[in-house]
Amino acid sequence: MPRYKLVYFDVRGRAEISRYLFAYSGIKYEDHRIKLEDWAKIKPTIPFGKIPILEVDGVIIHQSLAIGRYLAKETGLAGQTPLEQALADAIVDTIDDFVSMFPWAEKNPDVKQQIYNDLLTNTAPGLLQDLDNFLGDKKWLVGKSVTWADFYWDVCSTTFLVLRPGLVDNYPKLLALKERVQALPAIAAWIEQRPKTTL
Ligand SMILES: N[C@@H](CCC(=O)N[C@@H](CS)C(=O)NCC(=O)O)C(=O)O
The missing domain is CATH 1.20.1050.10 (Glutathione S-transferase Yfyf (Class Pi); Chain A, domain 2)
Structure with missing residues (x-):
């Protein structure tokens, strides 16, 4: 099982779909929540400068729906055909x-x-x-x-x-x-x- 780290602000927003997918499938992950006051410092270190991102064994996926679709496929929740x-x-x-x-x-x-x-x-x-x-x-x-x-x-x-x-x-x-x-x-x-x- 890869090591997952989901990075977002401390809100449901665009990360919550991934949190649902993790919750439903029981897959462990780090739910990393950035404080707003720290964002300006962190933003330049994030590819494409927007969150959420998901780190999968250190590989970074950006775009909330690309992340969601990936997790849905991994967990059998993308659709059966x-x-x-x-x-x-x-x-x-x-x-x-x-x-x-x-x-x-x-x-x-x-x-x-x-x-x-x-x-x-x-x-x-x-x-x-x-x-x-x-x-x-x-x-x-x-x-x-x-x-x-x-x-x-x-x-x-x-x-x-x-x-x-x-x-x-x-x-x-x-x-x-x-x-x-x-x-x-x-x-x-x-x-x-x-x-x-x-x-
Ligand atoms: N289409 C992108 C939108 C990403 C996005 O706009 N993220 C906002 C938070 S919801 C953000 O990073 N805002 C901080 C900034 O733009 O500096 C997605 O679905 O992930």
């Missing part, structure tokens, strides 16, 4: 398109709030309806067992619900999926023990 894997990737990318629209690092609080409100009021409903349609009456988003797409839905919607409580209330199937993911014993245990952060 190439077609299922493509569908799971497509769902992850679709949710991530929306996540990436948020100006997370915007310094002006008024501008930030205005864009957040617009995204949550005007853009989120279309995405949620599309995800709800895609899920339909299935238990999991893709195939007959849980995949990292289900995890990504739970991880991202947890943050959407911090920003706008009640956002998913009109989509009971998506809420039920969220509950199913959070009820998986290893995920429930991780949620219980993880550092409590807003985002």
Whole structure:
């Protein structure tokens, strides 16, 4: 088993999908959380200057979804066939398109709030309806067992619900999926023990 070190800030953010994959598979890793005040010093030492990164026996992978996809493949959570894997990737990318629209690092609080409100009021409903349609009456988003797409839905919607409580209330199937993911014993245990952060 390789030695894994996940490096990110002390938030769920873009590292949480990997933390879910580690938790579910029971693979040991170092959950290294950088303090904001140390980042300026560390940034130049990180290839491409952004986190999360995952060190695998010293080899550095950057980009949260490349890391997530790698871990999903290693742990059997990427989808059972190439077609299922493509569908799971497509769902992850679709949710991530929306996540990436948020100006997370915007310094002006008024501008930030205005864009957040617009995204949550005007853009989120279309995405949620599309995800709800895609899920339909299935238990999991893709195939007959849980995949990292289900995890990504739970991880991202947890943050959407911090920003706008009640956002998913009109989509009971998506809420039920969220509950199913959070009820998986290893995920429930991780949620219980993880550092409590807003985002
Ligand atoms: N697309 C990249 C985005 C990485 C990214 O923007 N990371 C932010 C934190 S979420 C970061 O490193 N910010 C500090 C900086 O840019 O100096 C990914 O998914 O990993």
